[in-house]
Amino acid sequence: MTLALGLLAWEGISKFFLPVIFPGPLELLDRIFAIYSDPASYRVVGQSLSRIFVGFIISMLAGTAFGILMGLKRDVEIFFDSWIMVLLTVPAVCWAFLSVLWFGISETAPILTIVLIVFPFVVMNIWEGTKALENDLIEMGRVYKADRPLMLRKVLIPQLTPYIFSSLRIALSLSWKIALVAEAFGAGSGVGQELINWFQDTRVDMMLAWGASFMIVMVLIDRLVFRVWERRVFAWRPQFAT
Amino acid sequence: MMSAPTMSEQTARPGASILTAVAVRNLTKTFAAPGAAGRFTVLDAITLSVGEGEFVSIVGPSGCGKSTLLNIIAGIESHESGAVMVGSRAGHAGSQARIGYVFQSPRLLNWLTVQANIEFVLEAQNIPRPRWQELVAKHLALVGLAGQEPNYPLNLSGGMQQRLAIARALAIEPDVLLMDEPFSHLDAITARKMRFDLLDILAKARTTILFVTHDLSEAVFLSDRVYMMSIRPARIFKEVRVDVSRPRRPEDSRILDLEKTLVREFFGALEAK
Numbered sequence: 345m346t347l348a349l350g351l352l353a354w355e356g357i358s359k360f361f362l363p364v365i366f367p368g369p370l371e372l373l374d375r376i377f378a379i380y381s382d383p384a385s386y387r388v389v390g391q392s393l394s395r396i397f398v399g400f401i402i403s404m405l406a407g408t409a410f411g412i413l414m415g416l417k418r419d420v421e422i423f424f425d426s427w428i429m430v431l432l433t434v435p436a437v438c439w440a441f442l443s444v445l446w447f448g449i450s451e452t453a454p455i456l457t458i459v460l461i462v463f464p465f466v467v468m469n470i471w472e473g474t475k476a477l478e479n480d481l482i483e484m485g486r487v488y489k490a491d492r493p494l495m496l497r498k499v500l501i502p503q504l505t506p507y508i509f510s511s512l513r514i515a516l517s518l519s520w521k522i523a524l525v526a527e528a529f530g531a532g533s534g535v536g537q538e539l540i541n542w543f544q545d546t547r548v549d550m551m552l553a554w555g556a557s558f559m560i561v562m563v564l565i566d567r568l569v570f571r572v573w574e575r576r577v578f579a580w581r582p583q584f585a586t
Numbered sequence: 587m588m589s590a591p592t593m594s595e596q597t598a599r600p601g602a603s604i605l606t607a608v609a610v611r612n613l614t615k616t617f618a619a620p621g622a623a624g625r626f627t628v629l630d631a632i633t634l635s636v637g638e639g640e641f642v643s644i645v646g647p648s649g650c651g652k653s654t655l656l657n658i659i660a661g662i663e664s665h666e667s668g669a670v671m672v673g674s675r676a677g678h679a680g681s682q683a684r685i686g687y688v689f690q691s692p693r694l695l696n697w698l699t700v701q702a703n704i705e706f707v708l709e710a711q712n713i714p715r716p717r718w719q720e721l722v723a724k725h726l727a728l729v730g731l732a733g734q735e736p737n738y739p740l741n742l743s744g745g746m747q748q749r750l751a752i753a754r755a756l757a758i759e760p761d762v763l764l765m766d767e768p769f770s771h772l773d774a775i776t777a778r779k780m781r782f783d784l785l786d787i788l789a790k791a792r793t794t795i796l797f798v799t800h801d802l803s804e805a806v807f808l809s810d811r812v813y814m815m816s817i818r819p820a821r822i823f824k825e826v827r828v829d830v831s832r833p834r835r836p837e838d839s840r841i842l843d844l845e846k847t848l849v850r851e852f853f854g855a856l857e858a859k
Binding site for chain 1: 660693697699709740758
Protein backbone atom coordinates (compact mmCIF):
# COMPACT_ATOMS: atom_id res chain seq x y z
CA MET A 345 0.00 0.00 0.00
CA THR A 346 2.66 2.49 1.06
CA LEU A 347 4.76 1.12 -1.78
CA ALA A 348 1.97 1.86 -4.27
CA LEU A 349 1.55 5.41 -2.96
CA GLY A 350 5.30 5.94 -3.09
CA LEU A 351 5.42 4.79 -6.70
CA LEU A 352 2.50 7.06 -7.57
CA ALA A 353 4.17 10.09 -5.96
CA TRP A 354 7.43 9.25 -7.72
CA GLU A 355 5.68 9.05 -11.08
CA GLY A 356 3.90 12.34 -10.36
CA ILE A 357 7.05 14.24 -9.41
CA SER A 358 9.01 12.83 -12.32
CA LYS A 359 6.56 14.53 -14.71
CA PHE A 360 8.17 17.88 -13.86
CA PHE A 361 11.64 16.75 -14.93
CA LEU A 362 13.37 15.37 -17.95
CA PRO A 363 13.73 11.56 -17.80
CA VAL A 364 17.52 11.84 -18.11
CA ILE A 365 17.60 13.87 -14.84
CA PHE A 366 14.79 12.31 -12.79
CA PRO A 367 13.06 9.38 -14.48
CA GLY A 368 9.72 7.97 -13.25
CA PRO A 369 9.18 4.31 -12.43
CA LEU A 370 7.62 3.54 -15.80
CA GLU A 371 10.52 5.08 -17.69
CA LEU A 372 12.92 3.25 -15.44
CA LEU A 373 11.17 -0.04 -16.20
CA ASP A 374 11.43 0.77 -19.87
CA ARG A 375 15.21 1.41 -19.59
CA ILE A 376 15.74 -1.78 -17.60
CA PHE A 377 13.88 -3.67 -20.28
CA ALA A 378 16.05 -2.05 -22.93
CA ILE A 379 19.24 -2.99 -21.09
CA TYR A 380 18.34 -6.62 -20.70
CA SER A 381 17.12 -7.10 -24.26
CA ASP A 382 20.76 -6.60 -25.26
CA PRO A 383 22.65 -9.87 -24.75
CA ALA A 384 25.92 -7.97 -24.11
CA SER A 385 24.42 -6.65 -20.85
CA TYR A 386 24.39 -10.11 -19.34
CA ARG A 387 28.14 -10.34 -19.81
CA VAL A 388 28.53 -7.01 -17.99
CA VAL A 389 26.44 -8.23 -15.07
CA GLY A 390 28.30 -11.53 -15.09
CA GLN A 391 31.66 -9.77 -14.81
CA SER A 392 30.50 -7.79 -11.80
CA LEU A 393 28.90 -10.82 -10.16
CA SER A 394 32.03 -12.93 -10.52
CA ARG A 395 34.17 -10.18 -8.92
CA ILE A 396 31.66 -9.75 -6.11
CA PHE A 397 31.58 -13.45 -5.39
CA VAL A 398 35.32 -13.92 -5.42
CA GLY A 399 35.79 -10.94 -3.08
CA PHE A 400 32.86 -11.97 -0.93
CA ILE A 401 34.00 -15.57 -0.54
CA ILE A 402 37.60 -14.65 0.23
CA SER A 403 36.38 -12.13 2.83
CA MET A 404 33.98 -14.60 4.43
CA LEU A 405 36.42 -17.50 4.66
CA ALA A 406 39.41 -15.46 5.81
CA GLY A 407 37.30 -13.25 8.07
CA THR A 408 35.58 -16.18 9.79
CA ALA A 409 38.81 -18.08 10.36
CA PHE A 410 40.58 -14.97 11.60
CA GLY A 411 37.66 -13.91 13.78
CA ILE A 412 37.58 -17.31 15.49
CA LEU A 413 41.33 -17.21 15.98
CA MET A 414 41.14 -13.74 17.53
CA GLY A 415 38.30 -14.81 19.77
CA LEU A 416 40.02 -17.92 21.05
CA LYS A 417 43.67 -16.85 21.25
CA ARG A 418 44.28 -14.01 23.61
CA ASP A 419 47.69 -13.03 22.16
CA VAL A 420 46.38 -12.96 18.58
CA GLU A 421 43.55 -10.75 19.80
CA ILE A 422 45.89 -8.30 21.52
CA PHE A 423 48.20 -8.14 18.51
CA PHE A 424 45.57 -7.53 15.82
CA ASP A 425 42.96 -5.60 17.80
CA SER A 426 44.07 -2.15 16.66
CA TRP A 427 44.98 -3.30 13.13
CA ILE A 428 41.42 -4.39 12.53
CA MET A 429 40.24 -0.98 13.75
CA VAL A 430 42.66 0.71 11.37
CA LEU A 431 41.37 -1.35 8.44
CA LEU A 432 37.81 -0.47 9.40
CA THR A 433 38.42 3.27 9.50
CA VAL A 434 40.12 3.69 6.11
CA PRO A 435 37.50 5.15 3.72
CA ALA A 436 36.37 2.82 0.95
CA VAL A 437 37.39 5.31 -1.74
CA CYS A 438 41.00 5.26 -0.51
CA TRP A 439 41.19 1.51 -0.97
CA ALA A 440 39.63 1.79 -4.41
CA PHE A 441 42.21 4.36 -5.50
CA LEU A 442 45.11 2.47 -3.93
CA SER A 443 44.09 -0.80 -5.54
CA VAL A 444 43.99 0.82 -8.97
CA LEU A 445 47.39 2.43 -8.41
CA TRP A 446 48.88 -0.85 -7.26
CA PHE A 447 47.25 -3.21 -9.73
CA GLY A 448 46.06 -0.96 -12.57
CA ILE A 449 42.98 -1.74 -14.61
CA SER A 450 42.62 -5.40 -13.74
CA GLU A 451 40.52 -8.08 -12.11
CA THR A 452 42.66 -7.84 -8.98
CA ALA A 453 41.92 -4.20 -8.19
CA PRO A 454 38.15 -4.46 -7.55
CA ILE A 455 38.50 -7.82 -5.77
CA LEU A 456 41.23 -6.47 -3.49
CA THR A 457 39.11 -3.40 -2.72
CA ILE A 458 36.20 -5.64 -1.69
CA VAL A 459 38.37 -7.84 0.50
CA LEU A 460 40.10 -4.93 2.23
CA ILE A 461 36.76 -3.43 3.22
CA VAL A 462 34.60 -6.49 3.87
CA PHE A 463 37.18 -8.69 5.61
CA PRO A 464 37.51 -6.53 8.78
CA PHE A 465 33.72 -6.33 9.11
CA VAL A 466 33.47 -10.10 9.05
CA VAL A 467 36.34 -10.42 11.54
CA MET A 468 34.64 -7.97 13.93
CA ASN A 469 31.34 -9.80 13.75
CA ILE A 470 32.70 -13.32 14.25
CA TRP A 471 35.08 -12.11 16.94
CA GLU A 472 32.08 -10.64 18.76
CA GLY A 473 30.38 -14.01 18.40
CA THR A 474 33.22 -15.88 20.09
CA LYS A 475 32.71 -13.71 23.16
CA ALA A 476 29.19 -15.13 23.47
CA LEU A 477 30.34 -18.77 23.39
CA GLU A 478 28.91 -20.80 26.22
CA ASN A 479 31.58 -21.92 28.61
CA ASP A 480 29.30 -24.66 29.97
CA LEU A 481 29.32 -26.46 26.66
CA ILE A 482 33.06 -26.10 26.20
CA GLU A 483 33.50 -27.61 29.65
CA MET A 484 31.17 -30.46 28.69
CA GLY A 485 33.30 -31.14 25.63
CA ARG A 486 36.47 -31.13 27.72
CA VAL A 487 35.02 -33.55 30.28
CA TYR A 488 34.32 -36.01 27.47
CA LYS A 489 37.78 -35.34 26.01
CA ALA A 490 36.62 -34.02 22.64
CA ASP A 491 39.66 -33.06 20.57
CA ARG A 492 40.09 -29.69 18.92
CA PRO A 493 38.61 -30.45 15.48
CA LEU A 494 35.56 -32.12 17.05
CA MET A 495 35.05 -29.15 19.40
CA LEU A 496 35.24 -26.73 16.47
CA ARG A 497 32.82 -28.71 14.33
CA LYS A 498 30.20 -29.61 16.89
CA VAL A 499 30.47 -27.09 19.71
CA LEU A 500 32.07 -23.82 18.58
CA ILE A 501 31.05 -23.24 14.96
CA PRO A 502 27.37 -24.12 15.54
CA GLN A 503 27.25 -21.45 18.26
CA LEU A 504 28.77 -18.97 15.82
CA THR A 505 26.26 -19.75 13.07
CA PRO A 506 23.96 -16.79 13.83
CA TYR A 507 26.99 -14.50 13.58
CA ILE A 508 28.13 -16.20 10.39
CA PHE A 509 24.72 -15.59 8.82
CA SER A 510 24.64 -11.94 9.82
CA SER A 511 28.16 -11.65 8.40
CA LEU A 512 27.01 -13.23 5.14
CA ARG A 513 24.30 -10.59 4.82
CA ILE A 514 26.52 -7.65 5.67
CA ALA A 515 29.34 -9.00 3.52
CA LEU A 516 27.16 -9.45 0.46
CA SER A 517 25.51 -6.05 0.66
CA LEU A 518 28.85 -4.35 1.27
CA SER A 519 30.56 -6.35 -1.47
CA TRP A 520 28.24 -5.34 -4.25
CA LYS A 521 28.22 -1.66 -3.33
CA ILE A 522 31.99 -1.59 -3.13
CA ALA A 523 32.31 -3.59 -6.32
CA LEU A 524 30.44 -0.91 -8.27
CA VAL A 525 32.62 1.85 -6.84
CA ALA A 526 35.79 -0.12 -7.53
CA GLU A 527 34.70 -0.91 -11.07
CA ALA A 528 33.92 2.71 -11.71
CA PHE A 529 37.49 3.58 -10.77
CA GLY A 530 39.33 0.92 -12.59
CA ALA A 531 38.15 -2.33 -13.93
CA GLY A 532 37.37 -1.31 -17.48
CA SER A 533 34.23 -3.40 -17.39
CA GLY A 534 31.27 -4.42 -15.27
CA VAL A 535 28.19 -2.62 -13.97
CA GLY A 536 30.33 0.02 -12.24
CA GLN A 537 31.93 0.88 -15.55
CA GLU A 538 28.46 1.22 -17.13
CA LEU A 539 27.49 3.61 -14.35
CA ILE A 540 30.50 5.84 -14.93
CA ASN A 541 29.93 5.81 -18.70
CA TRP A 542 26.33 6.90 -18.35
CA PHE A 543 27.35 9.41 -15.70
CA GLN A 544 29.63 11.08 -18.22
CA ASP A 545 26.67 11.32 -20.61
CA THR A 546 24.52 12.69 -17.73
CA ARG A 547 22.00 9.93 -18.20
CA VAL A 548 20.50 9.49 -14.71
CA ASP A 549 17.81 7.23 -16.14
CA MET A 550 20.36 4.72 -17.44
CA MET A 551 22.43 4.89 -14.26
CA LEU A 552 19.38 4.17 -12.15
CA ALA A 553 18.29 1.40 -14.48
CA TRP A 554 21.65 -0.34 -14.14
CA GLY A 555 21.85 0.23 -10.40
CA ALA A 556 18.27 -0.77 -9.63
CA SER A 557 18.31 -3.93 -11.70
CA PHE A 558 21.57 -5.00 -10.10
CA MET A 559 20.13 -4.29 -6.66
CA ILE A 560 17.19 -6.56 -7.43
CA VAL A 561 19.58 -9.41 -8.26
CA MET A 562 21.34 -8.94 -4.90
CA VAL A 563 18.10 -8.84 -2.91
CA LEU A 564 16.98 -12.02 -4.66
CA ILE A 565 20.23 -13.75 -3.69
CA ASP A 566 19.67 -12.72 -0.08
CA ARG A 567 16.06 -13.90 -0.06
CA LEU A 568 16.37 -17.06 -2.11
CA VAL A 569 19.75 -18.31 -0.98
CA PHE A 570 20.55 -17.00 2.50
CA ARG A 571 17.05 -17.02 3.98
CA VAL A 572 16.29 -20.53 2.77
CA TRP A 573 19.67 -21.79 3.88
CA GLU A 574 19.22 -20.16 7.29
CA ARG A 575 15.84 -21.82 7.78
CA ARG A 576 17.38 -25.20 7.10
CA VAL A 577 20.39 -24.64 9.34
CA PHE A 578 18.21 -23.48 12.24
CA ALA A 579 15.67 -26.28 11.92
CA TRP A 580 16.61 -27.31 15.46
CA ARG A 581 15.08 -24.14 16.89
CA PRO A 582 11.44 -24.82 17.74
CA GLN A 583 10.27 -21.50 16.25
CA PHE A 584 11.87 -22.41 12.91
CA ALA A 585 10.30 -25.87 12.80
CA THR A 586 7.67 -26.32 10.15
CA MET B 587 46.12 -50.63 42.37
CA MET B 588 44.77 -49.06 45.50
CA SER B 589 43.22 -51.10 48.22
CA ALA B 590 40.39 -49.69 50.26
CA PRO B 591 40.24 -51.46 53.59
CA THR B 592 37.21 -49.54 54.75
CA MET B 593 35.25 -50.91 51.85
CA SER B 594 35.76 -54.59 52.52
CA GLU B 595 33.33 -54.79 55.39
CA GLN B 596 30.55 -53.04 53.58
CA THR B 597 27.61 -54.68 51.95
CA ALA B 598 26.94 -52.30 49.13
CA ARG B 599 24.52 -52.68 46.26
CA PRO B 600 24.39 -56.14 44.77
CA GLY B 601 27.05 -56.25 42.12
CA ALA B 602 29.28 -53.85 43.99
CA SER B 603 32.75 -55.18 44.53
CA ILE B 604 35.57 -54.14 46.77
CA LEU B 605 37.52 -52.76 43.82
CA THR B 606 38.01 -49.04 43.97
CA ALA B 607 36.66 -46.99 41.07
CA VAL B 608 37.58 -43.58 42.45
CA ALA B 609 40.14 -42.82 45.10
CA VAL B 610 40.93 -39.32 46.32
CA ARG B 611 43.70 -38.92 48.86
CA ASN B 612 44.46 -35.74 50.75
CA LEU B 613 43.31 -33.50 47.95
CA THR B 614 43.86 -29.79 48.49
CA LYS B 615 42.87 -26.99 46.18
CA THR B 616 43.34 -23.26 46.65
CA PHE B 617 42.29 -20.25 44.64
CA ALA B 618 43.89 -16.85 44.52
CA ALA B 619 41.86 -14.67 46.85
CA PRO B 620 40.12 -12.00 44.78
CA GLY B 621 41.44 -8.52 45.42
CA ALA B 622 43.69 -9.57 48.28
CA ALA B 623 47.09 -11.14 48.59
CA GLY B 624 47.32 -14.81 49.41
CA ARG B 625 45.10 -17.73 48.57
CA PHE B 626 42.07 -19.30 50.14
CA THR B 627 41.48 -22.98 50.47
CA VAL B 628 38.60 -24.44 48.49
CA LEU B 629 39.19 -28.07 49.29
CA ASP B 630 41.08 -29.07 52.39
CA ALA B 631 42.67 -32.51 52.59
CA ILE B 632 39.75 -34.37 51.03
CA THR B 633 39.99 -38.14 51.18
CA LEU B 634 37.27 -40.37 49.79
CA SER B 635 36.76 -43.51 47.79
CA VAL B 636 34.06 -45.03 45.66
CA GLY B 637 33.94 -48.78 45.20
CA GLU B 638 33.13 -50.26 41.84
CA GLY B 639 29.37 -50.41 41.38
CA GLU B 640 28.80 -48.29 44.46
CA PHE B 641 26.55 -45.20 44.71
CA VAL B 642 28.28 -42.57 46.83
CA SER B 643 27.01 -39.06 47.54
CA ILE B 644 28.70 -35.96 48.79
CA VAL B 645 26.35 -33.61 50.61
CA GLY B 646 27.37 -30.07 51.34
CA PRO B 647 26.05 -26.52 51.33
CA SER B 648 26.13 -24.48 48.13
CA GLY B 649 29.52 -23.03 47.36
CA CYS B 650 31.41 -25.54 49.48
CA GLY B 651 33.48 -26.74 46.54
CA LYS B 652 31.60 -29.91 45.59
CA SER B 653 31.57 -29.06 41.90
CA THR B 654 35.24 -28.14 42.02
CA LEU B 655 35.93 -31.57 43.49
CA LEU B 656 34.03 -33.27 40.67
CA ASN B 657 35.85 -31.16 38.08
CA ILE B 658 39.19 -32.20 39.53
CA ILE B 659 38.16 -35.84 39.39
CA ALA B 660 37.00 -35.30 35.80
CA GLY B 661 40.42 -33.87 35.00
CA ILE B 662 39.34 -30.41 33.86
CA GLU B 663 40.60 -28.54 36.91
CA SER B 664 43.98 -28.62 38.56
CA HIS B 665 44.82 -29.16 42.21
CA GLU B 666 47.82 -28.35 44.39
CA SER B 667 48.43 -31.52 46.32
CA GLY B 668 47.02 -34.96 46.88
CA ALA B 669 46.22 -37.79 44.53
CA VAL B 670 43.23 -38.66 42.38
CA MET B 671 42.76 -42.07 40.83
CA VAL B 672 39.92 -43.08 38.60
CA GLY B 673 39.27 -46.52 37.18
CA SER B 674 40.60 -49.83 38.38
CA ARG B 675 39.72 -52.07 35.51
CA ALA B 676 42.70 -53.68 33.84
CA GLY B 677 43.91 -51.55 30.97
CA HIS B 678 42.41 -48.39 32.36
CA ALA B 679 45.18 -46.23 33.68
CA GLY B 680 44.14 -43.09 35.51
CA SER B 681 44.05 -40.59 32.65
CA GLN B 682 42.54 -43.15 30.29
CA ALA B 683 39.57 -43.74 32.54
CA ARG B 684 36.18 -43.11 30.99
CA ILE B 685 34.28 -40.51 32.94
CA GLY B 686 30.61 -39.74 32.43
CA TYR B 687 29.39 -36.42 33.74
CA VAL B 688 25.84 -35.20 34.29
CA PHE B 689 25.71 -31.51 35.07
CA GLN B 690 23.07 -29.40 36.81
CA SER B 691 21.71 -28.29 33.47
CA PRO B 692 21.65 -30.81 30.61
CA ARG B 693 24.37 -29.02 28.57
CA LEU B 694 23.17 -30.55 25.33
CA LEU B 695 24.22 -29.47 21.87
CA ASN B 696 20.85 -28.10 20.82
CA TRP B 697 21.77 -27.99 17.11
CA LEU B 698 22.34 -31.74 17.02
CA THR B 699 19.67 -34.42 17.09
CA VAL B 700 19.23 -36.62 20.14
CA GLN B 701 21.23 -39.32 18.37
CA ALA B 702 24.01 -36.95 17.31
CA ASN B 703 24.31 -35.63 20.87
CA ILE B 704 25.23 -39.11 22.05
CA GLU B 705 27.42 -39.73 19.03
CA PHE B 706 29.38 -36.60 19.95
CA VAL B 707 30.72 -38.21 23.14
CA LEU B 708 31.22 -41.56 21.43
CA GLU B 709 33.39 -39.83 18.85
CA ALA B 710 35.18 -37.83 21.55
CA GLN B 711 36.01 -41.05 23.38
CA ASN B 712 37.21 -42.79 20.21
CA ILE B 713 34.61 -45.52 20.46
CA PRO B 714 34.58 -47.40 17.14
CA ARG B 715 31.85 -46.21 14.78
CA PRO B 716 30.28 -49.65 14.15
CA ARG B 717 29.27 -49.77 17.83
CA TRP B 718 27.52 -46.36 17.82
CA GLN B 719 24.13 -47.49 16.57
CA GLU B 720 23.85 -50.15 19.25
CA LEU B 721 25.14 -47.95 22.09
CA VAL B 722 22.81 -45.08 21.20
CA ALA B 723 19.73 -47.29 20.91
CA LYS B 724 20.52 -49.21 24.08
CA HIS B 725 21.03 -46.17 26.30
CA LEU B 726 18.15 -44.17 24.89
CA ALA B 727 15.91 -47.13 25.67
CA LEU B 728 17.42 -47.35 29.14
CA VAL B 729 16.41 -43.77 30.01
CA GLY B 730 13.03 -44.06 28.31
CA LEU B 731 13.82 -42.03 25.20
CA ALA B 732 13.61 -44.82 22.64
CA GLY B 733 12.50 -43.52 19.26
CA GLN B 734 13.60 -39.93 19.97
CA GLU B 735 16.76 -40.29 17.87
CA PRO B 736 15.82 -37.80 15.11
CA ASN B 737 14.30 -35.23 17.48
CA TYR B 738 16.05 -32.06 18.62
CA PRO B 739 16.74 -31.36 22.33
CA LEU B 740 14.72 -28.14 22.46
CA ASN B 741 11.62 -30.14 21.55
CA LEU B 742 12.07 -32.23 24.70
CA SER B 743 10.85 -31.33 28.21
CA GLY B 744 13.37 -30.41 30.90
CA GLY B 745 13.14 -33.86 32.44
CA MET B 746 13.64 -35.54 29.08
CA GLN B 747 16.64 -33.34 28.35
CA GLN B 748 18.23 -34.43 31.60
CA ARG B 749 17.46 -38.06 30.71
CA LEU B 750 19.28 -37.53 27.45
CA ALA B 751 22.24 -36.12 29.39
CA ILE B 752 22.21 -39.30 31.49
CA ALA B 753 22.01 -41.50 28.40
CA ARG B 754 24.92 -39.56 26.90
CA ALA B 755 27.00 -40.14 30.04
CA LEU B 756 26.17 -43.85 30.20
CA ALA B 757 26.72 -44.46 26.50
CA ILE B 758 30.48 -44.28 26.86
CA GLU B 759 30.21 -47.09 29.45
CA PRO B 760 32.03 -44.99 32.04
CA ASP B 761 34.26 -46.23 34.84
CA VAL B 762 32.49 -43.70 36.98
CA LEU B 763 29.50 -41.45 36.47
CA LEU B 764 29.84 -38.06 38.12
CA MET B 765 26.56 -36.27 38.82
CA ASP B 766 26.50 -32.66 39.94
CA GLU B 767 23.08 -31.86 41.47
CA PRO B 768 21.46 -33.27 38.34
CA PHE B 769 17.87 -32.83 39.54
CA SER B 770 18.13 -29.43 41.21
CA HIS B 771 16.85 -27.59 38.13
CA LEU B 772 13.74 -29.77 37.81
CA ASP B 773 10.40 -29.30 39.55
CA ALA B 774 9.85 -31.43 42.66
CA ILE B 775 7.56 -33.97 41.00
CA THR B 776 9.80 -34.51 37.98
CA ALA B 777 12.85 -34.71 40.26
CA ARG B 778 11.18 -37.36 42.40
CA LYS B 779 10.32 -39.42 39.35
CA MET B 780 13.83 -38.99 38.02
CA ARG B 781 15.30 -40.36 41.25
CA PHE B 782 13.23 -43.53 41.01
CA ASP B 783 14.16 -43.88 37.37
CA LEU B 784 17.84 -43.30 38.08
CA LEU B 785 17.85 -46.22 40.50
CA ASP B 786 16.03 -48.37 37.92
CA ILE B 787 18.56 -47.40 35.27
CA LEU B 788 21.47 -48.17 37.55
CA ALA B 789 20.06 -51.55 38.50
CA LYS B 790 20.42 -52.39 34.81
CA ALA B 791 23.57 -50.47 33.92
CA ARG B 792 25.57 -51.28 37.09
CA THR B 793 27.47 -48.03 36.96
CA THR B 794 29.64 -46.55 39.68
CA ILE B 795 28.27 -43.18 40.77
CA LEU B 796 29.68 -40.22 42.59
CA PHE B 797 26.74 -37.91 43.22
CA VAL B 798 26.94 -34.39 44.56
CA THR B 799 23.95 -32.65 46.13
CA HIS B 800 22.89 -30.18 48.81
CA ASP B 801 19.75 -32.23 49.47
CA LEU B 802 20.31 -34.68 52.32
CA SER B 803 17.14 -36.69 51.76
CA GLU B 804 18.02 -37.13 48.11
CA ALA B 805 21.46 -38.39 49.10
CA VAL B 806 20.15 -40.82 51.70
CA PHE B 807 17.48 -42.20 49.40
CA LEU B 808 19.85 -42.82 46.51
CA SER B 809 23.17 -43.78 48.07
CA ASP B 810 25.03 -46.69 49.54
CA ARG B 811 27.27 -44.27 51.34
CA VAL B 812 27.14 -40.53 52.07
CA TYR B 813 29.98 -38.13 52.77
CA MET B 814 29.10 -34.89 54.50
CA MET B 815 31.11 -31.83 53.63
CA SER B 816 31.50 -28.55 55.53
CA ILE B 817 32.13 -25.11 54.10
CA ARG B 818 35.17 -22.89 54.73
CA PRO B 819 37.21 -24.90 55.07
CA ALA B 820 35.69 -27.57 52.86
CA ARG B 821 36.34 -30.80 54.69
CA ILE B 822 34.62 -34.12 54.86
CA PHE B 823 33.47 -34.35 58.44
CA LYS B 824 31.39 -37.49 58.37
CA GLU B 825 30.86 -40.66 56.38
CA VAL B 826 27.64 -42.66 56.76
CA ARG B 827 26.57 -45.96 55.31
CA VAL B 828 22.92 -46.31 54.28
CA ASP B 829 22.09 -49.88 55.16
CA VAL B 830 18.68 -50.11 53.59
CA SER B 831 18.00 -52.80 51.03
CA ARG B 832 16.87 -51.96 47.51
CA PRO B 833 14.45 -51.28 45.98
CA ARG B 834 13.78 -48.44 48.38
CA ARG B 835 10.88 -46.12 48.99
CA PRO B 836 11.66 -42.53 50.04
CA GLU B 837 8.99 -42.88 52.76
CA ASP B 838 10.65 -45.97 54.25
CA SER B 839 10.94 -45.34 58.00
CA ARG B 840 14.58 -46.47 58.12
CA ILE B 841 15.44 -43.89 55.47
CA LEU B 842 13.43 -41.17 57.18
CA ASP B 843 15.01 -41.95 60.56
CA LEU B 844 18.52 -41.85 59.17
CA GLU B 845 17.67 -38.64 57.38
CA LYS B 846 16.47 -37.02 60.64
CA THR B 847 19.62 -38.02 62.49
CA LEU B 848 21.82 -36.73 59.70
CA VAL B 849 19.96 -33.45 59.33
CA ARG B 850 20.49 -32.79 63.04
CA GLU B 851 24.17 -33.64 62.77
CA PHE B 852 24.70 -31.83 59.51
CA PHE B 853 23.24 -28.52 60.59
CA GLY B 854 24.70 -28.96 64.05
CA ALA B 855 28.14 -29.13 62.49
CA LEU B 856 27.51 -26.25 60.08
CA GLU B 857 26.01 -23.93 62.64
CA ALA B 858 28.57 -24.71 65.33
CA LYS B 859 30.99 -22.53 63.40
